[in-house]
Amino acid sequence: MSRMIRKAAVIGSGVMGSGIAAHLANSGIACLLLDIVPDRLTPEEAAKGLSLTDPEVRNRLASSAVAGLKKHRPAPLYDSSFADLITPGNIEDHLEQLKKVDWIIEVVVENLAVKKNLLEKVERNWREGTIVSSNTSGISINEMVQGRSDGFKRHFLGTHFFNPPRYLKLLEIIPGKETDPAIVDFMSSFCNKTLGKGVVRAKDTPNFIGNRIGTYGLLVTLQEMSNAGYSVDEIDAITGPAMGRPKSATLRTLDVVGIDTFIHVAQNVHDNVSGETEKTVFTVPEYLREMVALGWNGAKSGQGFYKSVPTKKGKEILALDIDSMDYKPRQKIASATLATVAKIRGTRERIRALINGDDRFSKLAWTVTKKMLLYSAEKLGEISDSIVEIDRAMKWGFNWELGPFETWDAIGLEASVSRMEAEGLTIPEWVKEWIAAGHHSFYKWQEGRIYHFQTVPDESAVQPDELWEKRREAVQIQPARQQYTALEQTSDSISLQSLKTQNKIILSNNGASLIDLGDGVVCLEFHSPNNAIGDEIIEMMEKTMDEVRSRFKGLVIANEGKNFCVGANLKQLLGYAANKDWPAIDRMIHTFQDTLLRLKYLEKPVVAAPHQMTLGGGVEVCLAADQVNPFAETYAGLVETGVGLIPAGGGCKEMALRAAEVIKDYPEADLQPFVNRPFEMIGTAKVSTSAYEAKKIGWLRKTDRVIASRDDLIYEAKKTVLSLDALGYVPPREEKIKVIGESGKALLLLGTYHMRRGGYISDYDRIITGKLAHILSGGNVPSGALVTEQYLLDLEREAFLSLCGETKTQDRIQHMLVKGKPLRN
Known part of the structure; x- marks a missing residue:
């Protein structure tokens, strides 16, 4: 089936509609965004003398939505310039343009009658072969297209994006009874590869998979809260990271989603299932309806289960008491079980320890977990035929670390089922049959x-x-x-975890491993805590280069951790500084510099594939690669100033070099502006909000290729290595770097003077940025002087060492290790 999607139309410009349009634009797809025509003028429009017939008024809703995309946080767009791909319009004047698009997405209000009426209008302007989908969160796909033509039905399906569309990986695809299977296959592939989505195929049942299981889990937690007298703070202390769930846990999640929205989703299941037991569970607690009646809808209304109030010191977060319906100061939850669980690193071990504890918090965790597991098992076959789809829906849509069936394996299938049966619970027959057949896990x-x-x-x-x-x-x-x-397994994905079980590890230590990807390509995987760079990773990089030089075609640097690399091992560094072991710090930095310089000039191609947080030394590793293929959601930055340091693994040197490269063919051009930019970015510890912004900042080159799907990162990096090898790879040649010298440094320092006077930086920030200016300018040399890379590396190392000896730097490092955020001192 030869089909491409180059242009799309989104009908409905609300939060979801505009968010979907933004993500289509992120993926390079031109998008028409339509909404209804306003029936009255705003005061501003009236003041301009506009009328209801003016296009500016008629397109107002969609135009406002596009403008808002540039202001929203978190940003729906990879870069604000992507908004140029979205054209606003309205459904009275522009429906004919639907004939020019390849995909039409309906994102209007969750009302069956409204959706059916709109789809009737869409079909009147529909070109045969165009895909049409609904972004419903739970309304029947089949009921929506009753009365539509057979051809329309064959091209219609559900595409349920989760909010926010850019950031949540899950996309549920829901075929109708008459949807062409080829359309389903195409959309599954397109949404995965081009939009970077994790696609789960769901059946056309109330709320599909994610919202069916997720809403059930939230409701049984709310019921347990009221039945057993748990407080808001207690609920969220248990149902967050301790259970492998996001920090927003249960009630803060509901505040973000919106209490009114949640009630609507829960009511949809209640109204569309027949079993009384299930209806009872999906009956919304009365106190939720009371909250909505009071306007307490969560974050969007300023209060829900939590409320922020101003104080003399700033603000205080209060928590709702559902019995009195009053807000009270938050409680600090003291629990020996929680304290123990917090020290456990593995999610599986953490959940197992939590549910097997002996206090009321463990009881809550077990009660919620067992109900969720049994419900998931009961719904297998109804909402999906695959436990994998159910697990993925909860991980990708709700950010659970483990899906229901993975959780069941983690706590012990047989032991947990025995415990449930001892408590009088009914186990689905298929689960008992599976265990009886001798199976110990799913x-x-x-x-x-x-x-x-x-x-x-x-x-x-x-x-x-x-x-x-x-x-x-x-x-x-x-x-x-x-x-x-x-x-x-698709042919275009590579799993390091799988390769390791196949004995493909060539070298390994506690910090990193070298893994054979096949076809003459190897991958250097970081796996230290937080993938922070320390002695063991540096040692493995050295050994890796020896292996690659003698035996392989090229190298990929990538991993499957939560983040690519958070920078240097600060704990190790602080230990050296506290003991005044300056030779150890000098040796560590010198070795790291030499290693990355050697990596840059390795005789074989090197491709880095970063993802998520890529900070400090992680960026410097990427700067040394021949090419970087980042995941679109890569948040990169040389952030060392936040801990009182400067980049010293070649980060400053590489930015000075890249600035000089810009004007290499224009000897008379002014280099200063091109150095000012990295000085500002490093000095303010700027972190990109996407891989595309990292290109604009300069952490990545314009030629680096952004990958939409994280699942494809390593495969695409391997392909790039093989392509460079096939073209007859030649390593870069070291050249001298033109610098701005002392006069340029004076201008940089003048900028720090004004920033200090304006209160934007502290006195100590000025000291740090002064050292940064010295390096980026080339130190005490004339403007236009040519210096070597080693010369700039020596300046980096000297500055880094001197800052390590400063008490304020050590305080910043300590604060970051303890609090996880920068200290301004």
Whole structure:
């Protein structure tokens, strides 16, 4: 099926509609954004003398939404310039333009009648073959297209983005009964590769997968809160990271989602399921309705379960008491179990320790967990035929670290089922049959692949006679059997975890491993705590280069951690500084500089594939690579000034070099502006909000290729290495760097003077940026002088060492280690 999506139309410019349009623009897709025509003028429009017939008024809703995209935080756009790909319009004047697009997405109010009416208008302006989808969170896909033509139905499906569309990975694709399977396959691939989404195929049932399981989990937690007398603070202390969930836990999540929105989602399930037990669970607690009646809808109204109030010292967060409906100061939760759990690194071990504790907090965790597990098992086959799809929906849509069935494996399938049965709970038959067959988990690793529970048709059980066919049809059963099935692997994804189970590790220590990717390419994987760079990673980089030089075509630097690299090992550095072991610091920095310089000039191609937080030394590693293929959500920055230091692994040197490269072919051009930029970015510890912004800042080159799907990062990096090798790779040649010298440094220092006078930086910030200015300018040399890379590296190391000896720098490092945020001193 030859099909491409170059242009799309989004109908509905609210938060979700504009967010989807923004993410389409992020992916390079031109987008028409339509909304209704306003029925009255704003005071500003009236003052301009406009009328309801003016395009400015008629397109106001969509135009305002596009303008707002540039201001929203977190930013819906990778870069504000992407908004230029979105054209605002309205559904009275511009529906004919739907004939020119490849994909139409309906994102209007969650009302079946409204959606059906709109789709009727869409079909009147629909070009045969154009894909049409609804971004509903739970309304039936099949009911929406009742009355539409067969051709329209074949091209219609649900595409449920989760909010915010840019950041949440999950996209549920919901085929209708008559949706062309080829359309479903195409959209699944397109949304994954081009939009970077994690696609889960759901059945057309109330709230699909993510919101069905997620809403159930939230409701049973709310019911337990009121039944057992837990406070708001206690609920969120338990149902957050301790259970492998986001920091927003339960009630802060509801505040972000909106209490009114949550009630609507829960009510949709309540109204569309038939079982009384399930209806009871999806009955919204009365205090939630009371909160909405009072206007306490959460973050968007300024108060929900939490409320921020001003104080003399700034502000205080209060928590709601659901019994009195008053706000009270937050409680600090003291629990030996929670204290123990907080020290456990692994999610599986953490959850297991929590539910097996012996206090009321463990009881809450177990009660919520067991109900969620049993409900997920009961819904298998109804909302999805795959436990994998259910697990992925909860991880990608709700940021759970483990899905329901992965959680079940983590706490022990057999032990937990025995505990449930001892408490009088009913276990789904298929779970008992699976255990009875001798299985101890829903997932297992075997020969480098993941296998999962699956129900498959049992061909041997089919009796091809008329009697059997009639019986099977009458009771609506499909002969089936349970088995482990290999998790589907696409040809364009590489799993380091899988490769390691296949004994593909070439070298390893506690900080990093070298893994064979095949075809003559290897991957250097960081796996130290937070992927921070310390002695062990540097040692492994040295050994890696020896291996690559003698045995391989090239090197990928990537990992599957939460973040690519958060910078240097500050704990190790602070230890050296506290003991005044300056030779150890000098040796560490000198070795890191030499290692990255050697990496830059390695005889084989090096491609870095960063993702998420890529800070300090992580950026410097990327700067040394021949090419960087970052994940779109890469937040990069040379942030050392935040801990009282300057980049000393070649970061300053590389930025000075890249500034000089800009004017290399224009000897008379002024270099100063091109140095001012990195001086400002490093001096303010600027972190990009995306890989595209990292290009604008200068952390990445314009030629670096951004990858939309994180799952494709390592595969694409490997492809790039092989491509560079096939073209006859030649390593870069070291050249001298033109610098702005003492006169340029004076201008940089003048900037810090004005920043200090304006109160933008502290006195100590000025000392740090003074050292930064000395390095970027080339030190005490004339303007236009040519210096070597080693000369600038020596300036970096000298400045770094001197700052390590400063008490205020050590205070900043200590504060970052303890508080996780910079100290301004």
